[in-house]
Amino acid sequence: MFESVGSLTGSPWIYAMVALSVLLDVFLPVLPSGVLVITAATAAAAGTGAAADAVPVPHEVPSTLALIASAATASVLGDLVAYRLAWRGGERLDRAISRSRRLTTAQERLGQALARGGGALVILARFAPAGRSVVSLGAGAAHRRARDFLPWSALAGLSWAAYSVALGYFGAQWLGATWLSTGVSLVALFGAGAGAAYVMRRQPGVGAAEASAS
Numbered sequence: 001m002f003e004s005v006g007s008l009t010g011s012p013w014i015y016a017m018v019a020l021s022v023l024l025d026v027f028l029p030v031l032p033s034g035v036l037v038i039t040a041a042t043a044a045a046a047g048t049g050a051a052a053d054a055v056p057v058p059h060e061v062p063s064t065l066a067l068i069a070s071a072a073t074a075s076v077l078g079d080l081v082a083y084r085l086a087w088r089g090g091e092r093l094d095r096a097i098s099r100s101r102r103l104t105t106a107q108e109r110l111g112q113a114l115a116r117g118g119g120a121l122v123i124l125a126r127f128a129p130a131g132r133s134v135v136s137l138g139a140g141a142a143h144r145r146a147r148d149f150l151p152w153s154a155l156a157g158l159s160w161a162a163y164s165v166a167l168g169y170f171g172a173q174w175l176g177a178t179w180l181s182t183g184v185s186l187v188a189l190f191g192a193g194a195g196a197a198y199v200m201r202r203q204p205g206v207g208a209a210e211a212s213a214s
Contacts, residue, residue, distance in 0.1 A: 071165070
């Protein structure tokens with residue numbers, strides 16, 4: 001793995017690639033942004049010497065703090081772009097939502113949750129497949145106040161970025177920078193997503209909309 005992406009993880013461009021992938025996956029949830037973050041974090045762990053004997057790594061390795069910062073910042077910016085686009089969506093978007101009882105219910109429940117300060121929904125959605133897209137677009141389409149949504153979006157982005165980087169970094173330290181450690185880290189990331197999706201499905205409207213979008 002690292003031989004094929006060594007030139008990328010060994011250059012500052014890795015931060016731009018991570019940021020771009022995370023920024024865009026609010027619109028294209030199939031993008032493997034989590035895979036890229038974990039791979040870069042595993043390379044960072046290998047460069048510390050804890051896993052350096054496992055595989056060859058570039059002379060320069062990514063900084064874990066910079067990886068977290070770039071991924072978290074891009075996550076918030078992506079949410080903000082989706083939120084603003086949905087806010088400005090006008091009658092066409094409103095009609096599209098009104099035609100779907102699931103999306104309408106999800107929009108209402110999201111608004112109620114944000115109004116009550118229930119931002120845990122935004123954090124859960126960041127881990128669930130397509131949940132980030134549903135929540136960001138739903139908050140904008142419902143014209144939720146930015147001050148009710150964006151602080152939770154920032155916390156969600158930071159939580160997801162820190163969790164993903166930690167998985168790659170500590171997985172490589174414990175198991176070595178190998179396919180095994182990367183696979184275990186990805187299973188843990190997808191497991192968190194499955195758990196978040198399960199909890200969201202317990203919120204009838206939001207869960208149904210998230211399930212239909214994934």
